[in-house]
Amino acid sequence: MAIRQPDHVFIRERQNSIRTKGRQSQPINCQADSVAGCVSQRACVYCGARVVLNPITDAVHLVHGPIGCASYTWDIRGSLSSGADLFRYSFSTDLQEEDIIFGGERKLIRCIDELVDRYHPPIMLVYSTCIVGVIGDDLEAVCRNASLRHGIKVIPVQSSGFSGNKSDGYRVACEVLLRMVAPIQEMTRQAHHLNYLGDFNLAGEAWIIRSYLQEIGIHVNVAFTGDSQYETLKTAPSASLNIVQCAGSMGYMAKRMEEIYGIPFLNISFLGLEDTVESLRRISDFFGNPLFSSRTEALIEREMAIYDPIIQQYRNRLMGKKAAVFVGGGFKAISLIKQFRELGMEVVMVGTQTGRQEEYDTIHHLVTEGTVVLDDANPSELERFMLEQGADLLVGGVKERPLAFKLGLAFIDHNHERKHPLSGFVGAANFAREVEQTVCSPVWKYLDKELV
């Protein structure tokens, strides 16, 4: 592991966003704007909206703005599709200087017409980027007219980058999804159907959960938004229950659907054995069917018999190691703390980009004394606390990975680019294996030896 540099500087505005359990008692500052110049790891409103909506496989996702925003989000995520693959294309109006001066509406209209002509999509989502609001393009009107002209849904996604942070983008996405969902009067409620919110089918994760629930006798009506299509999203009000995996992005959607359609929701998590078992039982209990309960127990018993021994094997090799966590949302951080505990590992630093106050309360409750908790951390803080706390491993995204490696720490990619599932029983075993593969790799011991 790298040696800690003594010259760490603190930015005053950041101090209330960093807490050490047992040392400071006042609540952490979160859900605030990033401090300029601090090198935040957060993205923007557009990013949040795009992450949530992009897995809708049969939609044309058209980015209205200069080319960059479309370029940086082209097919970088690991969402899988069972059918359409239009979502893997990157469409942009590629605004030029003259469009900025004279307005981008005419070009946008041409682009929409061309795309309808070429791909005949059932739905088109038009994302606004930073400058669209500034140059005064009326996205709403253009989309409304295009809908009438082509007889398909063309929905504006009001995701100007500066208008908040990534979580505001989640909310924008939820509003768009609510516009896609059909009116309740067209629906008949299905007793054993549920919607699965906040799973983006990364590496087929939504499929794994679907198969578990199917076995119990519960049908996943549609996942929001992993491997979803417009026609199936529309039928969301017919479900009797919403289950929410990623609460950060979809908690709002669940609340709104409860208000509008009277569909109750459960916050669940399929990350780690403990959470998976508990979540399956809670879902099954909700339906109050003894047959479901017995099937659930049979499934749990069978899967645990397969995967628990595997995890125990890894646990023996990982016991006592220390983990640092820096992920997008609070729910994931919470699940990871529990998951590391299953592996006999302690979390010594935990942070999120956009965690909410109540999530930080849970985190505070879960971690041991001395654990550092931080919101919207920057590379300097991550470096400092990983080294100070003696972490052996970091869980994070693409930007954090090279930092961990430069510091000589193991790393787990817990992001949307992942190519193997981390959900459910099989996912828990994959996670344990990945931790073992990185922490116990032979490469680390070659870093310590110096040449004479």
Add this chain to the structure above:
Amino acid sequence: MKADKNKVRSVTENPCNMCMPMGAIVPFKGIKDTMVIIHGSQGCATYMRRHMAEHFNEPIDVASSSITETGTIYGGEANLKQGLDNLIQLYNPQVVGILSTCLAETIGEDIGRIAAVYQTEKGESFSPRLIPVPTPGYGGSHAEGYFQALRSIVQTLSKKFMKHNGINVIVPHISPADVREIKRILELMQVQYTLLPDISDTLDSPYTKVYKKIPEGGTSLEDIEAMAGAQATIQFGEAVDDELSPGKYLETEYGVPLYNLPLPMGIAACDKFIELLHRLTQKTIPEGLKKERGRLQDAMVDSHKYNREGRAAVFGEPETVYGISRVLVENGITPAILATGSKSLPLKGLLQLLTSKCEEEALIMLNTDFSNIRSHCADKGINLAIGNSDGRFLTEREGIPLVRVGFPIHDRIGGQRIMTVGYTGTTMLLDQITNTLLTSKLSSYREDLYQRFYVNPVVSNDEQVRRNSL
């Protein structure tokens, strides 16, 4: 999903370029002790950092002024100043590059003025040099952003300087390994040089016991200051417009003669570079370098028959596309599609001239996207794609193998170590091209011939005869 090739599209589908500020970050990363701040919303910096981190496998720290709704309405000056305060405190840089974005430019932020005001407010003792570069996302591609920033760096930091024997070497966006190779050649030739920008260590830094927030390496400020007194500038930037050209600036402002060369890719371009160094310095060409050249010649002969079957689509930044095209032409590989997302007009002329003696007219596409490139692949009988990872759709959808060169390489490891310049780099690239062609051929020839002559022996049409009898 057939493309209508005759229609000019408004929509860009699967882009072949990125935006200006992305390109502008790179040269700043090649200046010693430098940090960059992007004046715009938080997402721009984060997306670009993510993209670059994946390519270089290095931590990429870039600050943002994090403009919010308030900043958009009332101006982002306060954000930028606070951002500068914080990043200077955290990183203690010698130079700070300030890049604008489409948002900043559209709301009328004058980063030059803000930088000047900031400097004045801080007074005499304030040390980092601030280099503002206007880089609106709609102003051009990342390739133009790169040279825009490089030119601003030279304009800001160079000053009237005593004449000396040094040679300025200005490089386009090439890999850290390429920069190292060019430096090795300069050192072999015993040339006194300043290479700008030097990303060889900063964006491919070795593991060290103590982590540094700003990696060691990069061109020093003193060296950049002295560029105005150099004997000559060699710039690998034939496709660069004069107003973006740092070498042109040094020539017109300080009378430093400019030699604009193609990247040393392919034997002729390497010769040009070495011969120019020899002419300028009168240093003898070392035996070792001559042997490298001989090995390239040997490799060209060894693989020429396989290469003749190659029909390539090349895409990427202008200088890279030109360099690769030169390698193709020298080796008898058909340069069937030569494409870039940039609007570089000089590139068009260069490629036309280069391919004018080819049997078949090359399809040259500026300001294009991957959908366009893909739509011509079948017609052109493309069996080889050369360029960055974004060309992977050509493999996935058209079955065309991709030789990865350029930026970004995000689906393979080691983008920072891909070396394609010099005699040795050209040899390595050529081997890779040949082996890619061989892999395709060896994996399919048994089945192809079985189908063609045993299962279904029909009379070939003219086109097949022409292709197969090459």
